[in-house]
Amino acid sequence: MKKFFCSLFGHHYTVSKKVTLHIKEYKCIHCGKQVTTDVSGNLSTLTPELQDINKTLENIFQKRHRAAEHAA
Template sequence: MKLFTCKIKGHKLTTIKKDSILIKEFECINCKKKFTTDGYGKVVKLNSYWEQNNLLFEQLQKRQKAQAS
């Protein structure tokens, strides 16, 4: 029943990762699927490609902060 709710009304997203300002990760309350934002700000499904991309981007940000300090 929960999957039908998402198909009809759309996903109810809550943020699950707030570490980065630029990268946001979301999870649907109903179906527990995970989503993220791409480079253009669109919400896309969080698959292995986007997980790896987000990790690399976070590491890059940490290095830049460490060098700035």
């Protein structure tokens, strides 16, 4: 029933994880479909490969952010 709702009205995504300032992961509140922003800013299905890429980007972003805080 939930997938039918999404196929009829479209997905209703909410942010499930902020990877960096520009890259986020989203999840549909109705059917649970997960997507992420790609390099062009478009939404792409969150595959295991993209999850690994996002995790790596998040680690790099956090290290740089911590280093910038210590330098200030």
